[in-house]
Amino acid sequence: MREARGRAFASTGVGGLDEILGGGYMRGHLTLLAGNPGSGKTTMASQFLYNGAKEGEPGIYMNFVEPKSDFYKNMEKLGMEFEKLEDEGLFEYIEAPSFVDAESLAGMVADTMGDITRMSARRFVIDSISAITGMLTKPETRSMIHTGLLRPLKSMGVTTVLVAELPYGGTVVGHGIEEFLVDDVIILETKEEKGLLKRTFRIPKSRGVEVRYYAYEFVIAKGGVHVMKPLDPRFRGKLEKEKASTGVEGLDKLLYGGIRYNSNVLVVGPEGIGKSMLLMTLACTFSRRGETVVYVSLEESKDQIMSLIQEICGGSEITNINVFATPPNAFTVGQWLYQTREANERIKPGLVLIDGVAALEKHFGEGAFITLMRDFTLLTKGSYQILVLSAIPRVYDALSTLADVIIRMWYDDDRRKVRVIKTRGSNCDIEEHEFDITDKGIRVKLD
Ligand SMILES: Nc1ncnc2c1ncn2[C@@H]1O[C@H](COP(=O)(O)OP(=O)(O)OP(=O)(O)O)[C@@H](O)[C@H]1O
Ligand SMILES: [Mg+2]
Known part of the structure; x- marks a missing residue:
């Protein structure tokens, strides 16, 4: 002492x-x-x-x-x-x-x-x-x-x-x-x-x-x-060898088994394509495996997210998914960062999902947005967890270099398509595939 x-x-x-x-x-x-x-x-x-x-x-x-x-x-x-x-x-x-x-x-x-x-x-x-x-x-x-x-x-x-x-x-x-x-x-x-x-x-x-x-x-x-200062970018951590299965039918195949721990994943696609559905499917997979999940929603209410997750998870009681609805207009950049960091440190989840990050860019501006996102990716790097961000294509350029894994979703006429664009430290199937949204979540069709 x-x-x-x-x-x-x-x-x-x-x-x-x-x-x-x-x-x-x-x-x-x-x-x-x-x-x-x-x-x-x-x-x-x-x-x-x-x-x-x-x-x-x-x-x-x-x-x-x-x-x-x-x-x-x-x-x-x-x-x-x-x-x-x-x-x-x-x-x-x-x-x-x-x-x-x-x-x-x-x-x-x-x-x-x-x-x-x-x-x-x-x-x-x-x-x-x-x-x-x-x-x-x-x-x-x-x-x-x-x-x-x-x-x-x-x-x-x-x-x-x-x-x-x-x-x-x-x-x-x-x-x-x-x-x-x-x-x-x-x-x-x-x-x-x-x-x-x-x-x-x-x-x-x-x-x-x-x-x-x-x-x-x-x-x-x-x-x-x-x-609330930005994390030191020299603190990087590394990708873990172990991969986590996404639990999404078909997607693990595209990812050659799943997502490596300490990765940050960007899910990018237009409004309504099914990004939140994918995030919620992931939440259920991790929850079922007994891992703790933090779900940060920037646009939807906590009740709405909770009830959708309940449906996808099949109605069983969920105790290890923590949903936070944090509309950015209710916080300064520092306050937003504080409460998200604090929840992360307190709960120590295996999976962090931040849904609709473009809302942060819209409200705080591009500079603060990049700082926030960089901070989150750095935070994840050292803590044996997986971070998944969902975003619309407008903010893709700001996020693409930060991401270890990019999953792109888009409309092709009246069909929904998905493709894995990059997976740092691992190979992947880069072919495009059709996917469905079912009441059990996302299902990727493989030929
Ligand atoms: N439990 C708490 N949780 C969050 N914020 C708090 C809490 N208690 C106090 N605060 C915030 O801290 C501020 C006061 O802090 P503090 O007393 O250290 O200020 P100060 O600069 O010493 O004030 P003064 O000029 O009156 O001496 C309050 O205005 C309040 O907003
Ligand atoms: Mg005082």
Whole structure:
């Protein structure tokens, strides 16, 4: 447990942020965490102390705003239970008075430095320094931060997060000098996008670390702040040898046995051709074999998908197919990604089906669409599962290079035709074949 202390970085406790910062907050650094009202400052600062304490590193939270009981209650809802850590001597909450004069403030800060030494705290948060600096002149603020905080904290090697308030639309934190004094600056913002609340942060200053993206979207959910950044494309995984039968009569023959695990499959064809039917047939096959399935529908309701699946599966009770109806207009890109990733991690399905992905392109635009799809294919690569996307031909070009397997469906006069176009890492029958939609799902006719 204690070996965490030896590392050069203190984990931020925020999913995705450590990688952005090259490992976490650098030990002994002072980070200014500034943000709009309700943007997630307290949540993010708490994750830092919570996760530190869980690794055996004591931390102190000095809060000028929230009473201790409110803080504990709010954090518990997000899954952070500070009470236990406090009992173990790994966490201390200082309820600071919301109004103090400059002199008693200096005394309070000095006392807190004593507390840090007493409990050998490695992590420290002040929420917020705006409460302090609001009572001080600019030179007093400089001296308070520099001499009162920065110097002693650095000499003790304590990693510190200073929360600061930033009004909506505001661009300057406090006296405008705070950002110069600290080592790193993270700004949290909330804005409106298509009627939805979108949360982003940026890192305009990070001493000793290169930060690549200008802004990152994040969500607040169980566990606190989660950064929704694209997965690193260098993380690829590989196709597994084992093939899964599709259970679709005739199709396994075209696929020379089935689909290799860790593949992503694109089913492309015009409206009404039977793409969803194919996906539902696959859902039943995997479900019958005892594998868990996630079915994400972008256009149809959950009830409709469930009842169609019931029919195809033959009425037996289905417990391992999880259907999510996630119309993209109800989410920002990050929120959509979060809930789909979260479901994937929680359920760990063997088969993920995303039906009607063109709706994502239509709503989020081509750039975000490609990022989302790339993310999903990368996610699948490492997790011994199969991902199947269905799409209309309009978005074919954006998806065809990502796909390991492409199944094309089209109308030929009044007949339905299917063809396997590519199967990475395996051979296939590339002849076109006719297929039928039956009440048991898709059936491919072989000559
Ligand atoms: N359990 C929860 N699940 C999802 N979101 C939550 C939950 N609890 C709080 N939130 C969201 O988090 C936001 C508040 O986060 P937080 O208190 O960290 O913000 P803050 O920047 O510290 O706010 P303030 O400016 O008031 O200090 C809320 O506005 C709410 O939208
Ligand atoms: Mg707060």
